[in-house]
Amino acid sequence: MARSFALDLRSIFIFPSVFGGLFLLLCLCLFLLGTNYQNNLMLALCFFLVALFLINLFTSYLNFARLKISLGNTQHVYAGDDIRFAIWISQHSGEENTAHGKLQFRFWLQKDSIEVDVDSTQNPIWITLPTRRRGQYSMPRLTVSSYYPLGLYRCWTHLLFDHSTLVYPKPVPCEMALDYLSEDNNESESHAITRGHDDFDGLKSYQLGDPLYHVAWKQVAKGQGMVSKQFSSSQSSSGWLRLLPCSADNVEHKLGQLCFMVNQLSQQQVTFGLDLGSVQIAPDSGVHHQEACLAALATFTWGKHA
Amino acid sequence: MLKAARNSSILLLSGCFIALSVSMFTEILSWILILVLCAFVMRLTLYFEWHKSLPKVRTLNLLALLSGLALAWFSFQLGLLLSMVNLLVMASALKLMLLRNQRDFLQLVATQVFLTACGFIFEQSIAYSLFYTAICLLLLLSLAVYFAPGLQWRTLSKKTAIMILQAAPIAVVLFLVLPKLGPLWQMPSQRGTETGLSDTVTPGDIAELSRSAKLAFRATFEGALPQPQERYWRAVVMEHFDGKTWQTHPTRVAARRQYLNANAEFTPDVSGRSYRYQVIAEPTSQRYLFALDVAIPDGSRSNRQIWQDHSYQLFSRDILHSTFVYNVRSFPETALDDTLFSLERRLNLQRPDKGNPRTREWISELRQQFPVDAEFIRAVQRFFVEQDFRYTLQPETMQENPVDQFLFDKQAGFCAHYASAMAYALRLGGIPARMVAGYQGGEVDNDGYISVYQYDAHAWIEAWTEQRGWVRYDPTALVAPNRVMFGLQNVLSEEDSELVGEPLSLARLSAFPLFNQLRLLLADIDYAWSRWFLGFDQQSQRDMLRELLGELSVQRLMWLSVGTLLGIMALLALFFLPRWQRDTRPREVKAYETALMLLSKHGIERTAHIPPETFSKEVSRLCSAGVAATFARLTRLYINTQYRNGSSAVHERDAKTLLSDLRRQLKQQAS
Numbered sequence: 001m002a003r004s005f006a007l008d009l010r011s012i013f014i015f016p017s018v019f020g021g022l023f024l025l026l027c028l029c030l031f032l033l034g035t036n037y038q039n040n041l042m043l044a045l046c047f048f049l050v051a052l053f054l055i056n057l058f059t060s061y062l063n064f065a066r067l068k069i070s071l072g073n074t075q076h077v078y079a080g081d082d083i084r085f086a087i088w089i090s091q092h093s094g095e096e097n098t099a100h101g102k103l104q105f106r107f108w109l110q111k112d113s114i115e116v117d118v119d120s121t122q123n124p125i126w127i128t129l130p131t132r133r134r135g136q137y138s139m140p141r142l143t144v145s146s147y148y149p150l151g152l153y154r155c156w157t158h159l160l161f162d163h164s165t166l167v168y169p170k171p172v173p174c175e176m177a178l179d180y181l182s183e184d185n186n187e188s189e190s191h192a193i194t195r196g197h198d199d200f201d202g203l204k205s206y207q208l209g210d211p212l213y214h215v216a217w218k219q220v221a222k223g224q225g226m227v228s229k230q231f232s233s234s235q236s237s238s239g240w241l242r243l244l245p246c247s248a249d250n251v252e253h254k255l256g257q258l259c260f261m262v263n264q265l266s267q268q269q270v271t272f273g274l275d276l277g278s279v280q281i282a283p284d285s286g287v288h289h290q291e292a293c294l295a296a297l298a299t300f301t302w303g304k305h306a
Numbered sequence: 307m308l309k310a311a312r313n314s315s316i317l318l319l320s321g322c323f324i325a326l327s328v329s330m331f332t333e334i335l336s337w338i339l340i341l342v343l344c345a346f347v348m349r350l351t352l353y354f355e356w357h358k359s360l361p362k363v364r365t366l367n368l369l370a371l372l373s374g375l376a377l378a379w380f381s382f383q384l385g386l387l388l389s390m391v392n393l394l395v396m397a398s399a400l401k402l403m404l405l406r407n408q409r410d411f412l413q414l415v416a417t418q419v420f421l422t423a424c425g426f427i428f429e430q431s432i433a434y435s436l437f438y439t440a441i442c443l444l445l446l447l448s449l450a451v452y453f454a455p456g457l458q459w460r461t462l463s464k465k466t467a468i469m470i471l472q473a474a475p476i477a478v479v480l481f482l483v484l485p486k487l488g489p490l491w492q493m494p495s496q497r498g499t500e501t502g503l504s505d506t507v508t509p510g511d512i513a514e515l516s517r518s519a520k521l522a523f524r525a526t527f528e529g530a531l532p533q534p535q536e537r538y539w540r541a542v543v544m545e546h547f548d549g550k551t552w553q554t555h556p557t558r559v560a561a562r563r564q565y566l567n568a569n570a571e572f573t574p575d576v577s578g579r580s581y582r583y584q585v586i587a588e589p590t591s592q593r594y595l596f597a598l599d600v601a602i603p604d605g606s607r608s609n610r611q612i613w614q615d616h617s618y619q620l621f622s623r624d625i626l627h628s629t630f631v632y633n634v635r636s637f638p639e640t641a642l643d644d645t646l647f648s649l650e651r652r653l654n655l656q657r658p659d660k661g662n663p664r665t666r667e668w669i670s671e672l673r674q675q676f677p678v679d680a681e682f683i684r685a686v687q688r689f690f691v692e693q694d695f696r697y698t699l700q701p702e703t704m705q706e707n708p709v710d711q712f713l714f715d716k717q718a719g720f721c722a723h724y725a726s727a728m729a730y731a732l733r734l735g736g737i738p739a740r741m742v743a744g745y746q747g748g749e750v751d752n753d754g755y756i757s758v759y760q761y762d763a764h765a766w767i768e769a770w771t772e773q774r775g776w777v778r779y780d781p782t783a784l785v786a787p788n789r790v791m792f793g794l795q796n797v798l799s800e801e802d803s804e805l806v807g808e809p810l811s812l813a814r815l816s817a818f819p820l821f822n823q824l825r826l827l828l829a830d831i832d833y834a835w836s837r838w839f840l841g842f843d844q845q846s847q848r849d850m851l852r853e854l855l856g857e858l859s860v861q862r863l864m865w866l867s868v869g870t871l872l873g874i875m876a877l878l879a880l881f882f883l884p885r886w887q888r889d890t891r892p893r894e895v896k897a898y899e900t901a902l903m904l905l906s907k908h909g910i911e912r913t914a915h916i917p918p919e920t921f922s923k924e925v926s927r928l929c930s931a932g933v934a935a936t937f938a939r940l941t942r943l944y945i946n947t948q949y950r951n952g953s954s955a956v957h958e959r960d961a962k963t964l965l966s967d968l969r970r971q972l973k974q975q976a977s
Contacts, residue, residue: 026416030423035486037627040840041426041435044481045442049419051476054874055469058882100465101454120456149465150449151412237432240561305724 003161004070010169011157014061018062020152023053056152063148064155071139071161072124076294078259079170081135085163086124087142101148108141108158134255134298138164144279147152168294171263172256178265203227209286240283241265241293242275243300251302259297266290276300307406310352315452319414320402322444326421327395327436333388333428335380338396341373345402354374361403370400387493391424410888411452420443421442430589430628432835443470476874485871486844489624503542503594504744506553507765509701509708509722513730518760522745523587523596524833526755532581532598534747535790536638538778539596539758540767541744543617543875547733549658550708552726552741562615572616573693574600586836587630595620595632596745596758600640604633607845617740618642618776630842642768642776654770657730662709665727669734679771683779686731690724690784693717697786721789724781725765738770742778747793751829762793828905832967895962898944901937901968905929908972918945931969940964 005011016024027049034042072086087105099118106113107126116125131137147158167253203216206226214228241261246254258274266285273283274293279300281293310316319912327334373396381389398417405411422445425438443466450466523539543878565572570748582604585596588732595612596619612632614622622630676682688883696718704711709727712719714874725741744762748756766780777965848858855862902912910928912921922941926934942959 019416022412022416026420029420032490033423033427033493036489036491037842038489038624038630039426039430039628040481040842041430041438042423044425044477045419045423047480047484048473048477051473051480052469054476055473055881056879059469062882100457100461111526117454117456119454119458125659148453149469150446151453 003163004068005157006068007034007065007157007158009065011063011159012061012155013157014057014064014153014155015156017147017151019147020053023049028051052150053152056150060146060153060155063099063101064146064157067103067118067144069144069159071163072167074163076166076168076291076298077131078168079131081130082130083137083165083167085127085129085139086122087127087162089118089125090123099146099148101146104143104145106143106145106272108143110140113143132238134167134169134252136164136299137167164237166295166298167251168298169255169259171260172253173260174257176261176264177257178261178270179242203229209288211287239270240273240275243277248302255297255300259294262290262297264294308405308411310349310405311355311358312353314403314535315448315455315457316349316411317353318444318448318451319411319418320346320731322441322448323402323414323418326418326425326438327399329434330391330395330425330428333391334395335377335378335384338373338392338399341396341399345399348403349405356480360406363404366400366404372399374639378675383522386921387427390502391421394421394424397930398548409687412449414745415449416447427627430840432832435835444471462816469738472877476877479870479873479877482847482850483866485848486842488844492625493627503763504592505542505544505594506551507542507544507722507741507743508551509704509712509719509726520760521832522586522758522760523585524755524757524764524836525583525585525748526837527581527583531750531754531756532636532638535783537598537747537756538764538780539598539745539748540618540742541594541596542742543619543768544741545617545653546745547657547726547730547741549661552729555653555656557649558615558617561649565615566613572614574602574614574618574640575644576600576602576637576640578637581636582633584631584837585635586833586841587626587632588836590626591629592622593621593625595622595630597634598636599638601634603634604635608632608634616643616901631837631841631843631846641774651738651770652731654740655733655736657733662707662730664707664710664714665731666734668713673735680773682735683732683737683769683771686728686735687779687781687784689713690728690781695719695724695785697782697789721930722765723765723784724785727770728781729778732767732769740768742766742768746780746790749793749829751826751833755833756832764789892947893958894943894947894961897965898940900965901940904968904972908976930971930975933968933975936968936971938962940968 027046028040030046030049033039034046068090070088070090072088074083074085078085089099089103093173101118103116103118104113105116105125107127110129113129114125127142129137129140139161142159142161143156144159144213145154147154203219204227206215209232210228216227217227219225219227241258243254243258262272262274266287267290269285271283271285274281274296276296279296281289281296308316312533324342324346327339331339333377340415348357348361352360369960377389377392377396380392384392393824394417398414398421401410401414403416419442422438422442425434427437429438446469447463447466450454454462492529543558544553546553572739581598587595600618601620602614603609611623612634613623615621620634622632673682674686676685696717697720700722701719701723702716703710704716709730712723713727722741722743729739729741742767743763745762747762748758749952750756753950764779766782766791768776768778770776851863851866852858855866905912908929910925916924918941922934922938925937928973929937940961943957943964947957
């Protein structure tokens with residue numbers, strides 16, 4: 001279990017391909033024909049092809065063994081979208097030691113494979129995995145195979161990367177249902193401020209997660225350190241998104257709506273909290289908060305709520 | 307789905323296919339060649355994107371059906387072998403038009419390799435062999451392009467060439483050591499394309515052969531060569547004459563089969579001086595063999611392979627599908643069987659009851675005039691000398707009473723005309739006579755072997771007399787003595803030589819010494835090729851192994867097979883082990899490791915968990931300033947290579963010098 005694999009004797013499988021079988025059959029035909037016609041040229045060709053078959057076993061293996069495959073970062077996606085895994089093929093330096101030829105990548109139990117030509121493709125290689133439901137997806141076993149150089153053998157390996165990724169619920173557009181529980185008095189006021197959210201309010205010291213376009217670059221240039229501009233709307237209102245009690249059939253729909261609202265609110269930089277019953281996330285704003293909320297939505301299980 | 311545009315592998319495959327088909331144009335029907343051309347053009351247009359879509363499967367299915375029917379019609383004339391080859395080419399052409407996915411492509415490549423091998427059935431000369439080998443290698447290259455399309459051509463061809471060169475020695479070992487088997491079953495041969503002599507001769511047939519400049523066989527003599535006028539290579543004896551055509555007598559054929567089944571071979575009693583020689587016969591798809599006069603097989607292998615019948619004719623037990631090598635011993639002084647059985651007498655006096663009235667009349671007169679056999683024969687011969695006979699390759703056709711027309715009207719003809727007329731005349735005169743077809747003459751090459759070409763084909767007769775048995779008479783020699791002494795090209799008129807095939811015209815260049823030398827050199831190479839490669843058979847293999855191992859006991863053969871296996875394994879190890887175990891780490895890293903080893907020899911050990919920089923400081927504390935500085939630089943290079951920028955040529959060189967510096971400084975420090 002790792003994020004990077006260097007292929008070697010223990011991880012590579014090699015077996016004649018279907019074409020390899022056909023090739024051997026061809027050799028047999030040539031041998032019979034050459035023997036019956038007492039034709040040395042035909043026999044010589046037959047033996048040459050057999051020798052080539054033998055040589056290919058090693059050429060094929062050595063080529064494949066030069067591969068080093070590692071996994072890059074993965075973006076979280078929404079249910080129904082494809083997860084895109086970034087695969088990096090790193091090679092040893094020097095032309096002598098590079099792997100060549102086409103490679104096929106295929107996930108365990110997936111029908112489609114993608115084909116990549118190592119000699120002409122730029123890293124990374126994107127391999128997609130379709131998703132249907134939200135939740136934690138661990139990366140399935142990845143089969144990498146190669147027919148280089150003459151297609152007589154298939155070299156393959158199964159790679160199980162130590163990696164999983166979250167799939168968020170699919171956002172379902174809906175009315176905003178922000179629940180303002182606390183600080184009822186300020187409600188009207190906060191709304192007023194929210195409307196003018198583009199107004200400049202002041203500066204604060206930059207915190208990790210603040211959008212870069214809020215950085216006051218003039219101040220940075222003057223050497224005052226990283227400071228963010230604060231806009232009146234961004235810190236004003238704070239409400240709760242709640243998962244209301246609902247039936248089992250409905251919960252995915254509700255989670256989708258919550259997901260939509262989380263994204264909307266985060267975009268408007270509204271401070272909000274998330275209450276899923278079993279899980280509660282205190283009101284906050286920013287990218288990290290959004291991610292935490294989405295993760296909670298993704299991993300939410302119905303049983304706990306009940 | 308395979309990309310058709312700019313797909314070099316498919317284009318290469320198509321190129322190989324068309325080259326292959328064109329090279330077999332005599333074997334392949336012309337409309338199939340056109341089909342191949344269409345497929346090639348189609349691939350060309352797809353490659354350059356002049357046209358983008360493939361033809362519809364339904365259209366092609368219809369085309370395939372029509373072509374299949376047409377081929378089935380033609381297959382009656384073609385015979386099994388040619389039909390199969392034509393079918394293969396036709397199917398490949400259609401497949402090439404339809405080529406859509408990887409499976410199609412791979413199947414087509416395999417089929418082309420097979421077709422290349424089929425080419426070897428038809429042509430085995432060096433030039434064709436080289437051509438077919440090149441095609442085969444290009445097919446492999448097209449496979450390589452298919453599986454690594456992004457690789458540069460140069461790298462790719464280099465890699466493929468390396469593979470091929472690695473495979474070659476293993477193939478040679480397999481070829482030499484794997485036991486050669488005899489034919490496992492009878493294979494179909496080419497109908498109508500049997501080359502060389504056939505077992506029927508209608509005067510005029512051999513004239514056709516004379517236009518071919520193909521090699522018929524070569525003979526390598528131990529010791530002296532026979533004189534030109536002695537070089538009568540007997541091949542086919544024909545005893546049945548129907549007034550026009552001579553052929554092997556059905557009774558003779560039946561008798562031959564009977565003797566063969568009873569395994570009762572005819573062995574002539576031989577005496578006198580002899581010639582020992584080896585004949586390398588080109589494939590004829592027939593069984594007859596060539597030898598001078600009375601010949602017996604020489605050596606156990608030839609004894610097994612060769613069969614002789616009562617007409618002193620030699621046969622091979624297997625059809626000559628490819629080059630066939632045999633050893634014989636000829637006895638020119640031995641008389642051919644002087645006891646004539648009644649059967650043979652009957653066969654060789656047989657003649658048609660009707661036709662050729664003028665000849666009959668002439669002979670009955672002549673016979674009355676010369677009742678003694680020898681005198682009668684001499685009189686017939688004199689007739690050929692005295693009359694104004696002319697030797698030509700283009701005699702006028704003689705349909706009605708051909709012998710009459712030839713002897714009394716036209717008086718111009720080729721060897722078969724003379725032989726036919728004389729044999730008929732002798733039979734009419736009550737002297738048993740038969741026609742013998744074979745070759746006469748041959749070209750002597752530098753290395754003391756005789757090459758006999760198809761244009762050396764000749765026909766003569768054998769007549770039987772009480773005193774001398776079967777005696778050879780060659781009426782052609784009476785008319786054109788130079789034909790026998792100096793070969794065909796010396797007796798031909800201007801317009802005749804136009805007809806003769808190209809090497810003869812090359813032979814006409816023999817006046818220029820340079821051309822002649824070149825021609826003879828090529829002939830020598832071809833001879834070596836036929837003798838040592840094409841003629842490498844069971845017996846040659848056994849001889850080679852015997853020379854290598856001594857007596858061929860089971861134990862020794864077992865050792866040989868084990869040795870071969872080990873040899874192949876050693877070859878593989880030689881090819882691949884160095885690459886397998888090669889240290890692929892950058893030189894900077896290796897230099898650092900060596901430095902660590904050197905330091906540990908001087909008692910400074912780096913334990914695994916200490917980071918390189920910390921260790922460098924420790925070294926500076928323990929060692930002299932020089933050592934410390936050098937090692938610090940090595941450490942920096944190491945860190946740079948491993949964790950930052952990777953290896954570079956400049957740094958590799960630096961690492962090398964630093965390492966030698968370190969070695970020196972450590973030595974100084976120790977002393």
